[in-house]
Amino acid sequence: MDSMVEVIRKIVESEIRKLHIAELGVVTSIFPHSSDSDKDNYECNVKLKYNDLELRKVPVATQHIGLANIPNVGDLVLVTFVNGDINAPIVIGRLYTDEDRPPVNKEEEIVYTLTKGSGLRMDFPGGMVLSVTADDASVEAGATTLKLSRDGDVTIESSAKINVEAAGDMSFNAANVKIESKGNMEIKAGATAKVEATGTLNIKGAMVNIN
Template sequence: MIEVIKKIVEDEIKKMHIAELGVVTSIFPHSSESDGDNYECNVRLKYRDLELRRVPVATQHIGLANIPNVGDLVLVTFLNGDVNAPIVIGRLYTDEDRPPVNKEEEIVYIPPYSKSSSLRRIYLEFPGGIIFSITDDEVSIKAGRTILKIDRNGDISIESNAKVNVKANQDISLSANNISIESRGKLEIKSGATAKLEASGTLDIKGALVNIN
């Protein structure tokens, strides 16, 4: 009797699917507001002649999205051992797709992608309206009516329809080949101590009325 029960248990265990390796064949990330995709992918099991369709992909946090790529090696688990209830729970490196060089206590992100200006590589949007975005061409931060951009050549631009204040309790130094300051209204420069205006070449002071006191 015990042997019969043991055999039944063994047969039932064989029917259960705990975890499998698979290769992603198609992805359905939810790339448009109008689509019905819900962060899923098709996976071909590595050691079985079986392709699983529309497998949900687990996420580390609701609101975070980073869908696997076609060709990625993934780990698939099955709810209650049911092959009809798979979930992708992680990705794995292979001998061909190795991790970037990294050390203990480092967080390194070097994606193996080709350049594409249309993709947001990293995009963060917070409830207060602050947006942080990285593309292959620029880094941008938007807060309210102000946008800071740094392009891939290192050029920096700040555009604002709000107030901009620069304040330091120590020194501020500006150095460049040429510096231009233009005001559409009032321009005021004031010193609480001494002030010096000097030019190695010609110094022009022009105005409808110039007062020197």
């Protein structure tokens, strides 16, 4: 009887060892859905850390449908297996290491540090797009674009109207100011108006009316 129990115990232990619950692995290749024409579906190749086995085209779990943030090559990831089957792996998370430390953060603080060459893009229904890279940030709303460059340039482009309004005072201060209209231009003051130059003031037109 004892020998039968021992045999059963060994069989159970052997079967349990065949089950894969979770493993650490290192990403060796990535397959993001980078183009509408590709067949990739947010996957990566992972080499398991504690045995000489590379898993191919492992699906990557996401926190939200519509969110994409594929792991980088070299990232340490946690892989789990559906029903313990090594042929059904899923990457469920990434881990920091002694080499890849987390950004400095405090309690109740959310910090997202972009790596070199990476970017953040948010697409909203209706065509609104917010994009941030290491060099610039832009907001696109249909045919209107606001772009902020790291070198300090600010660009606003629109195929429609641009309105700037302020309930209080408004001032423009720059080394040089140039205003050009391809059509008509109107400058109007509800009270006093003053045009002054410390140098030459030129007024030129096909006809100049002063009233």
